[in-house]
Amino acid sequence: MTLRIPRRGLAQAFALIVILMIDRAVSPQFFNLHLQDGRLFGSVIDVLNRGTPVALLSLGMVLVIATGGIDLSVGAVMAIAGATAASLADTHSLPVVIASALAVGLACGLWNGILVAVLRIQPIVATLILMVAGRGIAQLITEGRIVTFTSPDLVWMGNGAVFGLPTPVAIAIGMLLLTAAVVRGTALGLLIEATGGNARASELSGVGTRAMILSVYIWCGICAALAGVIAAADIMGADANNAGLWLELDAILAVVVGGTSLFGGRFSLVLAVAGALIIQSMNTGILLSGYPPELNLLVKAVVVLAVLLAQSPRLGDIQRFTARWRRTKP
Amino acid sequence: MSDSSAPPATRPALLDIRGLTKSFGALKALDDVDFTLGEGEIHALLGENGAGKSTLIKVVTGVFARDAGTVRLANREIAPRSAKDALDAGIATVYQEVNLLPNLSVAQNLYLGRQPTRFGVVREAEMKRRAHALLLDYGLDIDVGAPLASYSVAVQHITAIARAVDLSARVLILDEPTASLDRHEVEILFKVMRKLAADGIGIVFVSHFLDQVYEICDRVTVLRNGRLIGSREIAQLPRLDLIRMMLGRELAETTHERAASQPDTAREVCVSFKGFGKQGYLAPFDLELRRGEVVGLAGLLGSGRTETARLVFGAERADSGAATVDGKAIRLNSPRDAAGLGFGYCPEERKTEGIVAELTVRENIVLALQARRGLHRPLSRREQDEIALRYIRMLDIRPPDPERPIGLLSGGNQQKALLARWLATSPKLLVLDEPTRGIDVGAHAEIIRLVRDLCEQGLALLVISSELDEIVTYSNRVIVLRDRAHVEELKGDAVEVSSILAAIAADAPAAQEVAS
Numbered sequence: 001m002t003l004r005i006p007r008r009g010l011a012q013a014f015a016l017i018v019i020l021m022i023d024r025a026v027s028p029q030f031f032n033l034h035l036q037d038g039r040l041f042g043s044v045i046d047v048l049n050r051g052t053p054v055a056l057l058s059l060g061m062v063l064v065i066a067t068g069g070i071d072l073s074v075g076a077v078m079a080i081a082g083a084t085a086a087s088l089a090d091t092h093s094l095p096v097v098i099a100s101a102l103a104v105g106l107a108c109g110l111w112n113g114i115l116v117a118v119l120r121i122q123p124i125v126a127t128l129i130l131m132v133a134g135r136g137i138a139q140l141i142t143e144g145r146i147v148t149f150t151s152p153d154l155v156w157m158g159n160g161a162v163f164g165l166p167t168p169v170a171i172a173i174g175m176l177l178l179t180a181a182v183v184r185g186t187a188l189g190l191l192i193e194a195t196g197g198n199a200r201a202s203e204l205s206g207v208g209t210r211a212m213i214l215s216v217y218i219w220c221g222i223c224a225a226l227a228g229v230i231a232a233a234d235i236m237g238a239d240a241n242n243a244g245l246w247l248e249l250d251a252i253l254a255v256v257v258g259g260t261s262l263f264g265g266r267f268s269l270v271l272a273v274a275g276a277l278i279i280q281s282m283n284t285g286i287l288l289s290g291y292p293p294e295l296n297l298l299v300k301a302v303v304v305l306a307v308l309l310a311q312s313p314r315l316g317d318i319q320r321f322t323a324r325w326r327r328t329k330p
Numbered sequence: 331m332s333d334s335s336a337p338p339a340t341r342p343a344l345l346d347i348r349g350l351t352k353s354f355g356a357l358k359a360l361d362d363v364d365f366t367l368g369e370g371e372i373h374a375l376l377g378e379n380g381a382g383k384s385t386l387i388k389v390v391t392g393v394f395a396r397d398a399g400t401v402r403l404a405n406r407e408i409a410p411r412s413a414k415d416a417l418d419a420g421i422a423t424v425y426q427e428v429n430l431l432p433n434l435s436v437a438q439n440l441y442l443g444r445q446p447t448r449f450g451v452v453r454e455a456e457m458k459r460r461a462h463a464l465l466l467d468y469g470l471d472i473d474v475g476a477p478l479a480s481y482s483v484a485v486q487h488i489t490a491i492a493r494a495v496d497l498s499a500r501v502l503i504l505d506e507p508t509a510s511l512d513r514h515e516v517e518i519l520f521k522v523m524r525k526l527a528a529d530g531i532g533i534v535f536v537s538h539f540l541d542q543v544y545e546i547c548d549r550v551t552v553l554r555n556g557r558l559i560g561s562r563e564i565a566q567l568p569r570l571d572l573i574r575m576m577l578g579r580e581l582a583e584t585t586h587e588r589a590a591s592q593p594d595t596a597r598e599v600c601v602s603f604k605g606f607g608k609q610g611y612l613a614p615f616d617l618e619l620r621r622g623e624v625v626g627l628a629g630l631l632g633s634g635r636t637e638t639a640r641l642v643f644g645a646e647r648a649d650s651g652a653a654t655v656d657g658k659a660i661r662l663n664s665p666r667d668a669a670g671l672g673f674g675y676c677p678e679e680r681k682t683e684g685i686v687a688e689l690t691v692r693e694n695i696v697l698a699l700q701a702r703r704g705l706h707r708p709l710s711r712r713e714q715d716e717i718a719l720r721y722i723r724m725l726d727i728r729p730p731d732p733e734r735p736i737g738l739l740s741g742g743n744q745q746k747a748l749l750a751r752w753l754a755t756s757p758k759l760l761v762l763d764e765p766t767r768g769i770d771v772g773a774h775a776e777i778i779r780l781v782r783d784l785c786e787q788g789l790a791l792l793v794i795s796s797e798l799d800e801i802v803t804y805s806n807r808v809i810v811l812r813d814r815a816h817v818e819e820l821k822g823d824a825v826e827v828s829s830i831l832a833a834i835a836a837d838a839p840a841a842q843e844v845a846s
Contacts (some may be wrong), residue, residue: 187700187708194697197686204645204683205751206669206701265688 008259011310012274015257015303019278023285030288039161043284045169051280052168053078053244055273056227057251058258059179060109060220062272065255067196067213068264069116069123071220074251076134077108078228078244083141085229086238089149097154101229102222108134109221110214117213131248138240148237158233168230172273175223180269192216196264253300254279257307278303341368343405344532345390345421345501350399352389356740357768359385361556363399367501367532372523374543374564375536376576377553378631378796379678380767383536386553387503391416391423403501422494426506428486430493432479437461439478440493468492468522484515488522495526502526503534508542520546538631540569552576570835576630577798577831597621600790601673601759603642605651612637613815614650619759619790624781626805627794628830634814635794636678639761642792643675644668655758669702674752678763678794680741684748687737691727691747692718694736699754721750725780742773749780759790766800778803798827810834 023043024030033042057074064071081101088097108130115126149155162170183189194202195212203209224244232238254275260267282303286296345367352360360382367373377383388394390401392410401408403419410416413423430439438445440461445452461474468488478486487507494502504523508516523533523546535547543550544564552559552575559575597620607614612634619625627635640646644662653662655671662668665675677683686694695718696709703709709717718732725746727739736747745765752760765781766774781804785791795801801808808825810818810833818833 185708186705187703188705190693190697190700190708191705193689194686194693197688198682200683201686202697202701204643204665204675204677205698206666207697208666208701265686 009268009271009274011307012258012271012278015307016274016278016281019281019285019303023281023288026285026289035164037161038164039166040164043288045166047277047281047284048169048172049166050284051277052172053227053231054247054250054254054279055172055276056175056223056230057247058254058272058276059175059269060216060223061248061251062255062258062260062267062269063179063183063192063216064123064220065196065252065260065262066192066264066267067216068199069213069216070127070252070262071112071217071224072124072127072248073108073112073130073134074220074224074227075244075246075248076131076138077105077221077224078231078247079138079238079240080108080134080141081105081225081228082232082238082243083138083147083240085154086147086149086232087141089151089154094151094153094157097151098157098229102225105221105223105225105228106218107221108224109218112221113214113217116217117210135240138238138243142238142240144240146237146239150236154229154233155236156233158230158236168234171226171230175226176269176273179219179223183269188212188215193266197266250276250279253304257304278307341371343367344369344371344403346400346402346405347386347390348400348402350386350389350401351397352385352394353397358556360389360396363553363556363558364561365551365558366561367534368549369532370527370530371549372527372533372535372547374547374550375534375553376538376543376550376572377559378576379764380555380796381553381576382556383553384505385556387423387505387534387536391421391503417494417497417499420498420500421503422497422499422501423503423505424487424490424494424507426509428483428490430478430486430490432486433477435475436465436472436478436481436485436489437474439489440464440474440496442493464492464496465489468525469518482515483510484518487511487519491522491526495531499531501532501534503536505536506538507535508537508539516542540572540630544569570831573630573831573835577628577796577834597623601642601653601655603651603653606641606648606653607650608637608641608646608648609650611646611814612641615816617642617809617816619792621758621790622785622788623806624785624791624793624804626801626808626825627792627811628798628801628808629811629834631796632814633811633834634816635811636763637814638811638816639675639677639763639792639794642668642759643673643761645675666701669698669755672755672758673761674698674755674757674759675761676745676748676752676763676765678767680744680748680768685736685744688735690733691722691736691739692732694747695721695732695750695754698751702755717754718750721747721753725750726776740773742769742777745769745773745777746780749777753784757789759792760784761792761794763794764796765793766795766797798830802827802830812836 027043030043033040033045061071061074081104084104085097085101088100112127112130115121116123157167160167191207192212194207195209199209228244231243255272256262257275257278258268258271260272279300282299283296286293286299343366347363347365350360350363351358363382363386365386375383375386385394389396392412392415403421408419410419437458441457446456446460447453458474465472465474470485470488472481472485478489491502507519511519527533537543547564549561550564550567550572551561554576599618600621601619603615603617605614605616615638627638629635641648644664644667647663653660660671668675686697692714696714700709715732721727722730722732727743727746736744739747762781766777769777778800781791781793785804793801793804802825805825808820808830809816810820810830812834820829820833
């Protein structure tokens with residue numbers, strides 16, 4: 001298994017470091033860590049912990065986007081999986097709860113995958129269906145209420161610790177390693193990149209493009225379900241209306257900030273997760289600084305713009321143009 | 331290169347193109363092309379795919395900027411920088427896919443952007459009245475208030491033409507206007523074309539239907555590989571000569587030596603098709619492919635060459651007939667099935683159907699092999715490097731850098747990498763559709779040498795080419811196609827350019843065989 005840390009990750013690494021430095025400047029204790037009850041605490045840990053849902057979503061989303069698709073339903077899938085987990089939590093054991101939630105996510109992914117790969121509906125429209133219907137399904141499961149639970153096992157999923165790290169962070173790291181092993185340890189990564197780069201050519205080379213597309217939507221559904229379980233465990237309840245609301249947009253943003261083109265093709269799992277962390281460290285920084293949280297959205301927009309500009313192929317043209325202009329200038 | 335027949339003295343020149351040149355990278359898409367269109371003339375522009383027809387049209391209509399040459403319209407030099415510039419100058423183009431708005435009414439389409447208004451309000455009734463009167467001129471008495479999409483393609487074409495002419499076009503370029511029309515609709519269109527020509531408008535007619543060219547055109551200009559082959563009065567050009575102009579060998583070029591032909595029955599049949607075909611796509615055909623043998627497919631554009639390749643590779647699903655490999659019946663429903671059987675296919679459209687531009691040369695080369703091995707048996711990086719380097723050396727792919735995105739390579743090197751993609755799978759049968767199209771001369775000869783080498787190594791090859799000279803060089807047998815059917819098979823000594831030309835031109839209606 002090779003985890004590629006490509007040279008093209010420099011822009012993202014640089015952005016993350018700059019933002020962390022700014023965070024450090026507004027909140028001098030930013031990098032302080034202390035151990036309490038076997039769990040690490042501190043702002044950096046907060047960034048990781050709060051960033052987990054979007055990081056998980058981006059792991060699935062980056063594969064979907066690499067095939068040239070998009071999945072708008074992940075926020076709704078989070079709500080469905082969270083509702084499923086919360087309703088079962090006090091009556092079933094943790095493995096059953098998690099397995100049920102993941103099975104629901106898998107089913108959602110399969111639905112999206114069939115619409116896109118088999119029925120050839122445009123991904124943005126196909127997944128819009130579940131984005132809208134999903135919240136309804138989640139409300140049917142919760143019967144319109146906010147379902148709370150007290151099961152300590154499920155609460156541990158949101159608030160416990162593994163080797164000093166918050167459980168969600170440990171789960172996200174585990175999923176990153178698992179996804180990387182599946183995608184880069186088999187030929188899946190190459191075949192997904194080929195499918196996204198040129199579906200026609202890949203099909204004519206004997207690549208089972210339909211199976212590729214189906215499998216990435218399924219994986220995206222599973223990742224979203226896991227994020228939903230964690231979000232529910234975190235607040236010890238499932239809110240069908242608000243769980244994962246608008247997070248599909250953050251996930252897409254994380255993938256794009258991570259340098260994967262919306263046209264499909266080349267992708268990087270690590271950089272997608274880095275994208276999620278960039279977004280979260282901005283959020284946390286603004287909260288710590290005491291500025292009104294409304295500012296968050298503006299700052300987010302500016303940072304995204306900066307990263308995208310750095311990746312714009314046109315920018316290279318402009319640089320070459322100005323360089324030539326400077327050379328020809330007397 | 332161009333022949334010397336002078337433009338007709340009777341018609342004043344309307345559009346006069348001299349020395350037009352346009353290159354894309356190293357490839358000359360147009361090389362010193364002259365073209366003259368007279369007033370009231372219907373002029374066919376002919377050539378195979380990649381001959382330079384579309385480039386010529388796009389340069390004249392301002393889509394591409396030209397590298398050299400002059401374009402004069404009614405003795406005034408023009409240099410349109412966009413399709414709108416060209417339209418303002420008086421040159422309009424109607425494409426095969428009508429570029430109007432199907433959801434708007436016929437009248438709205440005719441007057442889009444210049445609707446008659448009073449106090450800023452569109453005068454709907456006035457517009458309809460004018461539209462109706464305008465189309466009556468073209469022999470159409472239809473409800474102009476109905477959406478354009480509710481009418482046949484022929485009516486849509488005539489609407490597009492009427493709009494263009496009404497916008498004061500003096501030169502009308504019709505790009506494959508009859509491709510999706512039935513016989514009756516073609517008649518209607520031709521009537522309109524004759525009327526416009528009588529009014530003094532010059533019409534450039536691009537089509538691959540030679541019957542129609544003989545029926546409607548006054549003159550014909552043939553391009554091949556971006557160069558002008560000649561301009562002739564159609565009345566003095568026998569069909570065989572026209573086809574020779576389109577497909578035949580170029581005078582200056584030396585002939586390749588023909589491969590020594592051996593009796594083909596000696597070789598063992600590896601893939602065979604019986605009554606294989608698809609309704610409305612390609613008439614059922616029988617085809618036997620033997621190890622160590624090259625079968626060439628010859629015919630004009632649209633005759634069914636590429637269609638044969640796609641059926642053989644499962645890219646189109648046949649609805650009749652059966653296929654066998656080594657005597658065993660096979661399922662051939664997808665390219666994946668075909669690749670699993672040991673078939674390979676290098677499509678004509680290299681950019682859209684061949685390469686994955688952003689992936690590296692290495693990844694492009696191993697793609698088919700990896701797809702065949704399946705997900706669970708990934709080629710290790712070392713194996714990939716080994717395969718890529720082996721074929722880069724063997725086929726002399728330049729630059730010899732496996733990590734370069736393939737989109738940055740020249741056409742010839744992309745073609746070699748695509749060949750490598752299939753060679754890496756050790757195929758039984760390789761289908762090559764126009765393997766030398768859009769490739770510079772040096773790479774051209776190399777590809778031909780490769781085809782021969784592969785054949786000697788025992789591969790079965792099915793090769794499509796518009797260059798008859800080239801096909802004769804490497805083919806043991808040549809199958810000639812016409813009107814989406816296999817019509818003749820030439821073997822042994824019968825494989826020569828003249829007999830292929832005769833087979834393509836055969837069966838033409840006698841009335842159109844005009845003696846020179």
